[in-house]
Structure formats: C-alpha cells, structure tokens
Amino acid sequence: MSGRRQGATPTPRVLAGCAARAAGTVWRSAPLHVLGYAAVTLVGAAVPVAVAWLTKAVLDGLAQHRTSALLGLAVTIAVVTTAAAAAAQAAQYLRAEVDRRAAVHAKDELFAAVTRFTGLAPFESPAFLDRMRLAQQSAANPGRLVDTATSAVRSAVTVAGFLGSLVVISPVFTVLVLVSAVPALLVELRLSRQRVAMLWRIGPAERRELFYAQLMSTADAAKEIRLFDLGAFLRLRMLTELRAANAERRRMDRREFLVQTSLSGASVGVAGAGLVWAILAAGRGQLSVGDVSMFVAAVAGVQSALNVMVSAGVMAHEQLLTFHHHVTIVTSGPGLPAPRHPRPLPRLRRGVELRDVWFRYSDDLPWVLRGVDLFIPHGRTVALVGHNGGGKSTLVKLLCRFYDPTRGSILWDGVDIRDVAPEALRARVGAVFQDFVAYELTAAENIAVGDLAAARDRARVERAARDAGVHDTLAALPRGYRTLLSREFAADQEGEETDGVLLSGGQWQRVALARAFLRSDRDLMILDEPSSGLDPEAEYEVHGRLSTLRAGRTSVVVSHRLGAVRDADRIVVLAGGVVAEQGTHAALLAEGGTYARLFTRQADGYRAEPRPAEASR
Numbered sequence: 001m002s003g004r005r006q007g008a009t010p011t012p013r014v015l016a017g018c019a020a021r022a023a024g025t026v027w028r029s030a031p032l033h034v035l036g037y038a039a040v041t042l043v044g045a046a047v048p049v050a051v052a053w054l055t056k057a058v059l060d061g062l063a064q065h066r067t068s069a070l071l072g073l074a075v076t077i078a079v080v081t082t083a084a085a086a087a088a089q090a091a092q093y094l095r096a097e098v099d100r101r102a103a104v105h106a107k108d109e110l111f112a113a114v115t116r117f118t119g120l121a122p123f124e125s126p127a128f129l130d131r132m133r134l135a136q137q138s139a140a141n142p143g144r145l146v147d148t149a150t151s152a153v154r155s156a157v158t159v160a161g162f163l164g165s166l167v168v169i170s171p172v173f174t175v176l177v178l179v180s181a182v183p184a185l186l187v188e189l190r191l192s193r194q195r196v197a198m199l200w201r202i203g204p205a206e207r208r209e210l211f212y213a214q215l216m217s218t219a220d221a222a223k224e225i226r227l228f229d230l231g232a233f234l235r236l237r238m239l240t241e242l243r244a245a246n247a248e249r250r251r252m253d254r255r256e257f258l259v260q261t262s263l264s265g266a267s268v269g270v271a272g273a274g275l276v277w278a279i280l281a282a283g284r285g286q287l288s289v290g291d292v293s294m295f296v297a298a299v300a301g302v303q304s305a306l307n308v309m310v311s312a313g314v315m316a317h318e319q320l321l322t323f324h325h326h327v328t329i330v331t332s333g334p335g336l337p338a339p340r341h342p343r344p345l346p347r348l349r350r351g352v353e354l355r356d357v358w359f360r361y362s363d364d365l366p367w368v369l370r371g372v373d374l375f376i377p378h379g380r381t382v383a384l385v386g387h388n389g390g391g392k393s394t395l396v397k398l399l400c401r402f403y404d405p406t407r408g409s410i411l412w413d414g415v416d417i418r419d420v421a422p423e424a425l426r427a428r429v430g431a432v433f434q435d436f437v438a439y440e441l442t443a444a445e446n447i448a449v450g451d452l453a454a455a456r457d458r459a460r461v462e463r464a465a466r467d468a469g470v471h472d473t474l475a476a477l478p479r480g481y482r483t484l485l486s487r488e489f490a491a492d493q494e495g496e497e498t499d500g501v502l503l504s505g506g507q508w509q510r511v512a513l514a515r516a517f518l519r520s521d522r523d524l525m526i527l528d529e530p531s532s533g534l535d536p537e538a539e540y541e542v543h544g545r546l547s548t549l550r551a552g553r554t555s556v557v558v559s560h561r562l563g564a565v566r567d568a569d570r571i572v573v574l575a576g577g578v579v580a581e582q583g584t585h586a587a588l589l590a591e592g593g594t595y596a597r598l599f600t601r602q603a604d605g606y607r608a609e610p611r612p613a614e615a616s617r
C-alpha cells in the first residue's frame with residue numbers, strides 16, 4: 001500500500017465495487033432515512049413538470065377566455081408548490097441525518113482497519129499518510145454519494161417528464177437537446193479525473209502546510225519558536241506550500257472555467273434556436289401560446305436537469321475516486337504477513353532468541369542490524385547499551401514485532417514469532433518506550449491504558465502508581481486521579497468541566513512506568529530508557545523498584561545510564577549492527593572494550609574535578 005503511483009486512477013470495475021460498498025454502508029447506517037429521502041426527492045422531481053403543465057393549462061384557458069377553470073388551476077399550483085417547498089426542507093433534514101449516520105459507520109470502519117495494522121511501516125509511508133487524509137475526508141461525508149445519486153435520479157425523472165412534453169411539440173429538438181449533453185458528460189468526466197489526480201498530487205504539500213500550521217499553534221514547539229524566533233520562517237514555509245497547492249488548484253479551476261463556459265454557450269445556443277423556431281411556428285399558427293410556454297419550459301427544464309445529471313455523475317465519479325482511498329485502506333491486510341494457522345504462544349520457559357537478525361527500515365536505507373545473534377534467557381535481565389543510533393530501540397521494536405526482520409528470525413521458546421498471532425505476542429509483553437505517549441486523558445486513564453481490563457480495578461491502578469513512585473503526585477492533583485493531564489481540553493472524558501494539569505517530564509516518565517507496572521505479570525518486560533527524565537534520587541529509587549519488578553522476570557533494558565544497568569545478568573553492547581560485546585558488568589570491565597570505555601567515561605564525568613578554567617570562574 002506504499003508508493004505514490006498507487007494514487008493512479010482505478011478502473012471502472014473497481015469504481016463500481018466502491019459504489020456498491022458506499023451504497024451498502026449508507027443503507028446499513030440509515031435505511032429508513034434513505035427511503036424517506038428517496039421518496040421526498042422523487043416528489044420534488046415531479047413538481048417542475050406538473051407546474052409546467054398547469055401553467056400551460058392556465059395560459060391556454062386565458063387565451064380561450066375559459067376563466068371558470070382558472071381558480072381551480074391556481075389553487076392546484078399553490079398546493080403543488082407548497083408541497084415542493086416542504087419536500088425540499090424534509091429532504092435537507094433527511095440528507096443531513098443520512099450523512100451523520102453514514103459518517104459514524106465509515107469512520108468506525110476506517111479506524112478499525114488502521115488500528116488493525118500489525119506493523120508500524122504504513123505510518124512512516126508518505127503515500128499511506130496522503131491516502132489516509134483523503135480517506136478521512138471521504139469517511140466524514142459518505143452520505144454525499146447518496147445525495148449525488150438521488151439528485152441524478154431526480155433530474156432523470158424531470159428529464160423524462162419534460163422529454164415527453166418536448167417530443168409532442170418537436171421531436172427534432174428533443175434529439176438535439178439530448179445529443180448536445182453527451183460531449184458535456186465526456187468532457188466533465190475527464191475534468192473530474194484530472195481534479196482527483198490534482199488532489200492526490202497536492203497531498204504532500206497540503207500535509208506539509210498542515211504540519212507547519214500545527215507547529216505554530218500547539219504548545220509542543222511554542223518555546224523553541226519563540227526563543228529561536230522561528231515564526232516568520234515557519235509562516236513562509238507554510239505559505240509556500242499553500243501557494244504551491246493553490247497554483248495547482250488555480251490551473252484546474254481555469255481549465256474548468258474555460259470548458260464550462262464553452263459548454264454553457266453551446267447549450268444557450270440550442271435553447272435560443274429553439275425559441276426562435278417556436279415563435280415562428282406560433283406565428284404560422286402551428287403552436288398555441290400555451291405550447292410556446294410549454295416548449296420554453298421543457299427545453300429549459302431538460303437542459304438544466306441534464307446539467308444537474310452530468311454534474312451529479314461527475315461528482316459521483318469524483319467522490320468514488322476519493323472513496324476508493326477509504327476502500328483501499330479498509331480492505332488492506334494487517335500489513336505484516338499473518339500466519340494462516342497461528343501457533344499458540346507458550347508461556348516463556350527458556351527464553352527469546354534472535355538468530356542472525358538483519359534489519360533495515362526499507363530497501364533504500366542502510367542496514368541497522370547486520371546479523372544479530374542474541375539470547376535473552378528466561379527470568380534474566382539483558383541490558384542493551386551502545387552509541388546513539390546503534391539499533392537498540394530497533395531491536396526492541398522487532399521483539400514486539402512492529403517490523404519483521406529482513407533476514408533471520410526471532411524465536412520465543414523456539415517458536416518463530418511470525419507464526420504467532422501478533423496480539424497473542426503483545427499480550428505477553430510489557431513495555432515502556434523511549435518515546436512513550438502522554439495522553440490527553442485523566443491521570444487514572446493515563447495509567448489504565450497499560451492494561452484496560454486490569455485497570456477496571458482502581459486499586460490496581462493506584463498500586464501501579466505507587467510502584468512507579470507517582471501516587472503522591474497524582475493524589476495531590478486538584479481532582480486526584482480524575483484530573484485531566486492536559487491544558488488543551490476543558491472537560492474530562494465524562495464531560496465534566498475541569499482544569500487540566502501539566503506534569504513535568506520526570507512525572508510523566510513515572511506515569512509511563514506505572515503502565516509497565518500494571519503489566520508486570522507479562523512474560524517479557526521491555527524498558528527502553530525508563531529513567532531518562534528522572535532526577536538522581538528518583539532514578540535511584542525507581543531503579544530499585546524496577547529491579548524488584550524484574551526480579552525473576554525476563555526483561556530487556558535499554559539505557560545510556562550504565563550505572564543503572566550494571567546489575568543486569570547480561571550486558572550487550574550493540575555496535576555496527578552486531579553484538580560487539582556481551583557479559584556481566586565485571587567481565588566487560590575486565591575485557592577493557594567499548595563497554596569499559598563508556599562506563600569509565602561516564603563514571604569519570606561524575607568524579608572528575610572541574611578543569612582549571614571552570615574552577616577559576
């Protein structure tokens with residue numbers, strides 16, 4: 001599902017499939033509303049034809065001085081037009097309701113598919129992100145397809161009604177009016193394809209524009225933008241993207257303007273010729289005054305209804321092309337290959353083994369891991385250390401199967417994790433990631449996300465918070481655990497007005513740790529830089545707690561604070577994409593290699609006397 005060429009135009013057959021799917025979604029979401037909408041729309045469609053006939057009757061009555069019947073006709077016209085007005089209002093309400101209900105359905109379907117993706121790769125693919133943006137636009141408004149289809153049907157009814165009248169008066173003109181609509185349809189369809197292709201092309205520019213706009217309007221970057229005075233730079237970048245997208249849109253709009261002006265000119269020409277013919281025919285006594293009025297109304301009616309039909313067809317085409325992005329996402333597989341017959345995952349007894357694991361994020365990127373052989377024994381702690389960019393977090397992501405090794409395998413008690421259902425694997429793993437998420441939710445919910453089922457027991461949430469050393473902080477918040485950890489929202493999930501609170505970096509780190517404590521019964525615990533934001537005392541205290549948590553459990557700890565992992569059962573140095581050294585702290589120090597050098601540097605940094613220049617300040 002990656003690659004920008006996948007924005008290419010789908011075949012008519014694929015589009016027909018999309019149409020069937022959209023119709024199914026809309027029908028299942030609001031069947032009664034759809035029926036009601038169709039009914040009032042049909043009523044609305046019949047009205048112009050009825051009014052034209054009634055007007056003809058009135059005019060003929062006037063010409064023949066049959067005034068007695070005119071009152072009844074006038075009342076009928078009033079009733080019909082009032083019914084039409086009511087039908088229009090009802091149609092508007094029903095359409096909006098269909099839209100709302102279908103949008104819920106489509107959005108649910110889209111995000112269910114997105115959260116089903118097993119791996120992380122799609123979220124790092126620009127083409128997927130563009131597709132997702134268009135799919136979201138389409139999911140927000142799937143009912144528009146019904147609207148478009150109904151307006152096409154309504155126009156077809158109007159066309160049929162007027163055509164009957166027109167054929168009676170002039171068969172030649174009937175054919176002429178119909179034939180003149182064909183090139184319009186073809187040209188408009190071509191324009192619609194070009195418009196959708198243009199929307200796909202400007203996708204990256206629109207996403208970048210949004211990125212700059214968000215950067216300037218959210219708290220995350222506010223400090224740096226002000227201190228580094230980045231406002232003008234970011235605004236310029238945002239406007240450059242906007243102008244680039246606008247230039248494409250303008251080109252398209254101009255093309256549409258030219259084409260549509262020519263098409264309108266042609267249709268006005270046909271109508272004008274018709275009027276001249278009708279007046280001449282009336283002069284020769286071939287048409288009555290009512291006939292002329294009927295002819296004019298019928299030509300205008302057929303032309304405008306045909307116009308609406310053409311626009312509806314074009315709009316439906318455009319909407320289907322956009323909806324195709326939605327369908328592509330909701331029908332795509334889980335991303336990583338899924339085992340046809342998943343093997344059960346045994347409780348970890350022996351350990352997890354990486355066997356000759358090679359990995360790179362994509363074919364055009366360099367190797368991150370180049371044949372890693374590593375055993376993580378059951379009940380033991382393995383610490384991963386090494387230089388920045390050495391591949392420690394990547395290895396952790398492979399253990400969770402967010403990506404598959406490009407070569408080699410990862411075995412859980414001998415079972416390849418690719419043969420296991422990903423959710424079964426992840427249910428056995430607890431983790432604190434280096435880039436953990438600070439959810440804009442309450443304090444309790446921020447811990448509960450670690451294990452939603454377990455967190456129904458409030459006591460467990462508090463115990464996890466105590467273990468992570470953050471209970472006192474959370475309990476002291478204005479609304480305790482129910483305090484919203486955000487300044488962006490004014491109400492919590494239960495809709496109660498509340499002032500949000502911001503935590504410090506270290507306090508957030510403890511909240512993230514509490515999530516891991518909530519999952520402390522898992523077979524494999526992964527802690528990627530679990531204490532990077534903590535003050536020295538907190539780090540000491542939290543490491544004590546983590547050691548207790550890890551005791552007798554299988555865990556992988558990534559840390560640059562080598563003092564914090566010196567008690568690990570095995571310390572593994574990743575360098576150059578391979579395991580460069582491994583052993584206990586004492587053994588690695590004795591070896592005098594990379595670990596010994598890194599450890600000594602760090603330890604010296606704490607012990608070293610200030611240099612003369614620093615001391616004299």
Ligand SMILES: Nc1ncnc2c1ncn2[C@@H]1O[C@H](COP(=O)(O)OP(=O)(O)OP(=O)(O)O)[C@@H](O)[C@H]1O
Nearest residue numbers: 124361365368386387388389390391392393394395
């Ligand atoms: N999603 C990604 N797509 C492409 N390249 C990536 C991605 N994530 C990491 N990399 C690259 O992979 C390499 C290893 O990154 P990784 O985060 O695993 O290193 P690390 O050892 O955890 O580093 P650090 O100590 O700085 O946290 C780096 O060169 C990085 O640029």
